[in-house]
Amino acid sequence: MRSTDMRxxxxxxxxxxxPVGTDGEDPVPGRSSRVxxxxxxxxxxxxxxxxxxxxxxxxxxxxxxxxxxSIPAVEDACGQAPPDVRVFSSGGDVAEFLADCGISGRTVxxxxxxxxxxYPLVFGLFMASSLALVFRHLFPRRVSMVGVAALALAGxxxxxxxxLCAWLALAFFPETVVxxxxxxxxxxxxxxxxxxxxxxxxxxxxxxxxxSLLRRVRGGGASSTVTGAMSQ
Numbered sequence: 023m024r025s026t027d028m029r030x031x032x033x034x035x036x037x038x039x040x041p042v043g044t045d046g047e048d049p050v051p052g053r054s055s056r057v058x059x060x061x062x063x064x065x066x067x068x069x070x071x072x073x074x075x076x077x078x079x080x081x082x083x084x085x086x087x088x089x090x091x092s093i094p095a096v097e098d099a100c101g102q103a104p105p106d107v108r109v110f111s112s113g114g115d116v117a118e119f120l121a122d123c124g125i126s127g128r129t130v131x132x133x134x135x136x137x138x139x140x141y142p143l144v145f146g147l148f149m150a151s152s153l154a155l156v157f158r159h160l161f162p163r164r165v166s167m168v169g170v171a172a173l174a175l176a177g178x179x180x181x182x183x184x185x186l187c188a189w190l191a192l193a194f195f196p197e198t199v200v201x202x203x204x205x206x207x208x209x210x211x212x213x214x215x216x217x218x219x220x221x222x223x224x225x226x227x228x229x230x231x232x233x234s235l236l237r238r239v240r241g242g243g244a245s246s247t248v249t250g251a252m253s254q
Contacts, residue, residue, distance in 0.1 A: 054169065061171040064147070065154035077148040080141055091133040099127035104134060106184060110210045113203035116188075120195050132192055138185050146178030149219050156226040160233075170222065177215030184208035 063069070083089055096104045100123040105111040111119070123131055153171035161167040187205035194202075 054166070057172050058166050058169040061150065061154045061168045062158070062165065064151040064171060065158040065168055066151070067155070070148075070151040070155055073144070073148040073151050077144050080144050084137060084141060090130060091137040093134065095130050096123075096127070096134050099123060099130040104131060105205060105209065106134070106138065106188065108209060109213050111206040113198050113206070116191050116202050116205055117196070117198050120191060128192060128195070131188075135185060135188055135192070138181075138188075142178045142181035142185070145216075146175050146181070149174035149177070149216065149223070153219060153223055153226075156223060156230055160226055160230055173215060173222065174219040177212050177219060180208050180212035180215055184212055 084092055086092075086094070088094060093104065093107060100119065102119065102122065105116050105119055108115075120128055120131070150171045153174060154168050157167045157170055184205055187201045187208055190199055190201045191205065
């Protein structure tokens with residue numbers, strides 16, 4: 023009996039000593055916990071303001087300016103939109119685009135690729151910070167839900183894969199290499215990831231606003247009831 027009691031006491035102590043999350047959940051093991059921790063750091067208004075400001079400046083220069091690395095400059099030089107902004111391009115589409123650009127157009131497209139070394143990370147951090155903030159407030163007791171924000175960084179990873187394929191297509195032109203065929207699939211995966219992240223954000227924001235308004239209405243009703251009771 024004594025050994026059984028000691029064994030039971032040991033098991034209870036081991037269970038009690040296991041770490042739990044701040045919300046009473048079991049901690050997320052391994053890589054998942056590192057992802058959640060990283061996304062939690064992005065769930066900050068300071069991070070969001072900085073990332074939003076950098077993104078807006080970068081997007082304005084890339085999409086709306088006449089800078090030599092901008093998308094309008096590529097469209098003017100090549101007579102068509104670059105594969106980077108298309109949902110999907112076959113290897114033949116990429117090769118045809120580079121041929122139509124000519125030497126000067128390919129130089130402008132190379133400038134775009136230089137700017138695109140930073141843009142995927144800028145946009146990905148802005149989207150991830152936005153999602154992390156929304157999920158932190160939607161699920162304050164489920165810290166692991168903030169990890170959903172990593173969906174935006176998946177789009178960033180596919181964006182960089184697309185850029186790698188573009189650099190190789192430029193380097194080997196006029197030959198078509200295997201990575202030229204892969205570029206369209208990287209573009210598709212990039213768009214799907216960012217669309218999914220944007221969709222989750224669009225759905226989450228109204229829910230967060232509605233919950234906040236409902237909480238205020240309930241709080242106002244409770245305070246008016248207390249005030250009425252005190253005045254009687």
